[in-house]
Amino acid sequence: MEWLERNVPKLVLAPSFVAILIFVYGFIAWTAWISLTKSRLMPKYEIDGFGQFERLFAAPRWDVAMNNLFIFGGLFIVISMVIGLLLAIFLDQKIRAEGVLRTVYLYPMALSLIVTGTAWKWILNPGLGIQETVRGWGFESFTFDWLIKPEMAIYTVVLAAVWQASGFVMALFLAGLRSVDTEIIRAAQVDGIPNHRIYSAIIIPTMAPIFLSAFIVLAHLAIKAFDLVIALTNGGPGYSTDLPATYMYAMAFSRGDLGQAASSAMVMMGVIFAIVVPYLYSELRPRRDH
Amino acid sequence: MPILEIDHLQKSYGETQILHDINISIEEGDFLVLVGPSGCGKSTLLNCIAGLEPITGGDISIAGRNVTGVSPKDRDIAMVFQSYALYPTMSVAKNITFGMKVRGVDKATQDAKLKQVAAQLQIEQLLNRKPGQLSGGQRQRVAMGRALVRDPRLFLFDEPLSNLDAKLRVSMRTEIKKLHQDLNASIVYVTHDQIEAMTLATKIVVMKGGVIQQIGTPAEIYNRPANMFVADFMGSPAMNLIPARARADAGATRIEIDRPGAAPLVITDPVARDLPADIVLGVRPEDIHEATEGAHLPGNARRADGDVLIDIVEPAGADTFAVTQLGGKPVTARLRAESPVQARQPFPLAFDLSKVSYFSPKDGQRLN
Amino acid sequence: MTTNTLLRWGLYAVLILFAAFYLMPLFVMLTTSLKSLEEIRTGGLLSLPREITFAPWAEAWSTACAGTQCEGLRPFFWNSVLMAVPAVAISTVVGALNGYVFAQWQFRGANLFFAAILFGCFIPFQVVLLPMAQALGFLGLAGSIPGLIFVHVIYGIGFTTLFFRNYYVTIPQELVRAAKVDGAGFFRIFFAIFLPISLPIITVSVIWQFTQIWNDFLFGVSFSGPGSQPVTVALNNIVNSTTGVKAYNVDMAAAIIAALPTLLVYVVAGKYFIRGLTAGSVKG
Numbered sequence: 001m002e003w004l005e006r007n008v009p010k011l012v013l014a015p016s017f018v019a020i021l022i023f024v025y026g027f028i029a030w031t032a033w034i035s036l037t038k039s040r041l042m043p044k045y046e047i048d049g050f051g052q053f054e055r056l057f058a059a060p061r062w063d064v065a066m067n068n069l070f071i072f073g074g075l076f077i078v079i080s081m082v083i084g085l086l087l088a089i090f091l092d093q094k095i096r097a098e099g100v101l102r103t104v105y106l107y108p109m110a111l112s113l114i115v116t117g118t119a120w121k122w123i124l125n126p127g128l129g130i131q132e133t134v135r136g137w138g139f140e141s142f143t144f145d146w147l148i149k150p151e152m153a154i155y156t157v158v159l160a161a162v163w164q165a166s167g168f169v170m171a172l173f174l175a176g177l178r179s180v181d182t183e184i185i186r187a188a189q190v191d192g193i194p195n196h197r198i199y200s201a202i203i204i205p206t207m208a209p210i211f212l213s214a215f216i217v218l219a220h221l222a223i224k225a226f227d228l229v230i231a232l233t234n235g236g237p238g239y240s241t242d243l244p245a246t247y248m249y250a251m252a253f254s255r256g257d258l259g260q261a262a263s264s265a266m267v268m269m270g271v272i273f274a275i276v277v278p279y280l281y282s283e284l285r286p287r288r289d290h
Numbered sequence: 291m292p293i294l295e296i297d298h299l300q301k302s303y304g305e306t307q308i309l310h311d312i313n314i315s316i317e318e319g320d321f322l323v324l325v326g327p328s329g330c331g332k333s334t335l336l337n338c339i340a341g342l343e344p345i346t347g348g349d350i351s352i353a354g355r356n357v358t359g360v361s362p363k364d365r366d367i368a369m370v371f372q373s374y375a376l377y378p379t380m381s382v383a384k385n386i387t388f389g390m391k392v393r394g395v396d397k398a399t400q401d402a403k404l405k406q407v408a409a410q411l412q413i414e415q416l417l418n419r420k421p422g423q424l425s426g427g428q429r430q431r432v433a434m435g436r437a438l439v440r441d442p443r444l445f446l447f448d449e450p451l452s453n454l455d456a457k458l459r460v461s462m463r464t465e466i467k468k469l470h471q472d473l474n475a476s477i478v479y480v481t482h483d484q485i486e487a488m489t490l491a492t493k494i495v496v497m498k499g500g501v502i503q504q505i506g507t508p509a510e511i512y513n514r515p516a517n518m519f520v521a522d523f524m525g526s527p528a529m530n531l532i533p534a535r536a537r538a539d540a541g542a543t544r545i546e547i548d549r550p551g552a553a554p555l556v557i558t559d560p561v562a563r564d565l566p567a568d569i570v571l572g573v574r575p576e577d578i579h580e581a582t583e584g585a586h587l588p589g590n591a592r593r594a595d596g597d598v599l600i601d602i603v604e605p606a607g608a609d610t611f612a613v614t615q616l617g618g619k620p621v622t623a624r625l626r627a628e629s630p631v632q633a634r635q636p637f638p639l640a641f642d643l644s645k646v647s648y649f650s651p652k653d654g655q656r657l658n
Numbered sequence: 659m660t661t662n663t664l665l666r667w668g669l670y671a672v673l674i675l676f677a678a679f680y681l682m683p684l685f686v687m688l689t690t691s692l693k694s695l696e697e698i699r700t701g702g703l704l705s706l707p708r709e710i711t712f713a714p715w716a717e718a719w720s721t722a723c724a725g726t727q728c729e730g731l732r733p734f735f736w737n738s739v740l741m742a743v744p745a746v747a748i749s750t751v752v753g754a755l756n757g758y759v760f761a762q763w764q765f766r767g768a769n770l771f772f773a774a775i776l777f778g779c780f781i782p783f784q785v786v787l788l789p790m791a792q793a794l795g796f797l798g799l800a801g802s803i804p805g806l807i808f809v810h811v812i813y814g815i816g817f818t819t820l821f822f823r824n825y826y827v828t829i830p831q832e833l834v835r836a837a838k839v840d841g842a843g844f845f846r847i848f849f850a851i852f853l854p855i856s857l858p859i860i861t862v863s864v865i866w867q868f869t870q871i872w873n874d875f876l877f878g879v880s881f882s883g884p885g886s887q888p889v890t891v892a893l894n895n896i897v898n899s900t901t902g903v904k905a906y907n908v909d910m911a912a913a914i915i916a917a918l919p920t921l922l923v924y925v926v927a928g929k930y931f932i933r934g935l936t937a938g939s940v941k942g
Binding site for chain 3: 337340342361362363367368369371372373375376377378379380388389392393436440
Binding site: 005008009010012013015016017019020023024025026027028030031034043083086087090091093095101103104105106107108109110111112113114115116118119120121122123128129130132133136163167171175220223224226227230231234244245248249252253258261262264265266268269272276277280 | 669670672673676677679680681682683684686687690698699702703704752755756758759763765768771773774775776777778780781782783784785786787788789790792793812813815816819843844845869872873874875876879880890893894897898906909910912913914916917920921923924925928932
């Protein structure tokens, strides 16, 4: 009885502990193991070394996927942050109907990426979408056919992703702007510092942690982005808009190449590791409960 | 039989030891105050007594029963917390009766006890309110009510007044003292406020760095501090600690104190014996007297041979504080309100040597 | 003064322009879904329907073909409901208890475990996709709704635990101490003291989990069978069905139907989400 009483908290955590241990860490280990074998359609368990990774890095399709990840990830993160910050600062100017605007900016985040992809696929469709509409207005030579151009299609993914996530970044930044100590701002105003300087010299620098959070969230979305590509371009034309996530899925479920699937998943994991671990470390380290 | 006995208690978090060999014993009806600066381990000690923190070594007995390792609910204690820790979603009445409800006390008894305690603390009109609707002082009362209703062997108070404003603090202090007298309750009370300690306690434990510095009655602690830390910590304004030299001189001791711009000040102590050459003279501001011509001196006061230069004069209504420089330190004297003392003027002082303490400058321990 | 007014106008112009950008796809989806195919082919993308028709909605709901199955979105919509409701409920309950332990009942090693859970929130799910497929087969849950519930609960616990932990950590530990002295135990304290103040964070957890699970595609497409596909997978299948003419109006109606539950949750409860998130400490 005494023992039970003392150990209730641990017993409550135990199922989650076991689940996380097996289904997160155990599974990562399993995938890591498979990535070092010659598995194809069925898993094989004899370690074979880094052959899968050599194959992976030699595959042109993977090369495209990684390139796309950097283009997509880079543009997506930068543009979403710029738009998010801009909108947050603008909305912070005692705007009438701020609530309505905020709702409008933020709602795309509630949608499934499949829905987003479906909508933008229709809008960007050269036959009946924006291109045709603008031509209908009399601009006969207007062209906007990125969706079907292999070298441009990845930018449509950026466009749709920015549309979906930038409002969320705005909300993060707005919360950050509002949490800055108003006394500091008042002091600056009394000192006669112009508004734009108050933002650039006082408010934005104190928001560094929010920039970091936004970056982490966006980077994370970018690396996991799968649904959007499937719905918008399905990786095409050809495999020009493949991302590591779609590459991995194709290897796992349509090509039946477990080894390639596992090794590409491990590379994705590595990229996330490199970004998230320092962040988590800094988040967990200095603070202790007061 | 002691109501609380702490025997060789040790407490550490990993490698760092928080409490070192704590031994305390109090009797039924005692009001024990644990006092010390923040981080001295007093709250940790209280939590150990409550059973909220496990201890690393030693024993704790409450009313003769060894409760080491017993969970808080079975220790027959009640506790009042610094933040009051009122359950935010329960009404005042529910807050007070929650403990009885958990223990399965029948409803009629609960109501009777609630009524009695509410009357005692004058909170009858608040019983249906939520904690969020109460003022700080009212919350404080509810927190006390929650403890009183339990009628435990031992009450534990963790800085209960520190969140109140100064005026309310003084009146609640008086009420706690009255409650203690009316109930003849046994209380362990933690505070960092030495005035609270002096006014409430029947017994004081002064702590620093997890080590007990001194245990004693308020008078013992005040008049015969065991070391320089206690001397400095208890009393306001603090005891003057003046570096000085002692020399045996015909059965008495000559105390020499440096003063700026003149030969050392000399006082003769007829009683002190065997002091080392270097000492620290501890003297409370009220034991330094004005020694002008015709001034009335207490029997044991010894005139210093020479005047001191007064730096600052601070009239404070009932008293006047005069600050001078002795032994390289500012020294405060509490003089009568209409004293003729003036800043930047020499002034004669006398020291009540029956009340002074001598400390060793090496380890800070008391010498006399 | 005039420059200021000008600036003000510019400000509003930019804000409204962006509002139009965010609203445009929704507008296009809605108008397209109400047009006939004939009108879509002849009219512009942004024009309002000349003649409103609800036929595409009816088709999307009950007869559109997803792959070879031509029953519309309806069965899949219910699959999603059957999957999301239990998964949200279970992961929220587990998260609440976990968060309560992490915030108020610290023990040796708890911080390390918390870090491990936190890290679990960030892994790319691709890395567990293959073994999970095997494990579901092993457990007899492959291609079933219970299998999807299981997966969503497992990978949802991290976030729900984080939410509740960060909320409960702002509650002074003295409250638990007072209740312990009063004689209450672990569960009593949880139900009598913590649960009654948890509404804001329960709202956050439910909204977050519901949005995540309803909108999920990766687990749905990887682990569902023909009879257990969630609505997102069905939507993608309908849109990519190659049989017959491309019915854009039906696609758009289907997309809106699939988006409706989360949109509704957002519009109705969105402000509670932000409020709940900021109700606790901003960060752990």
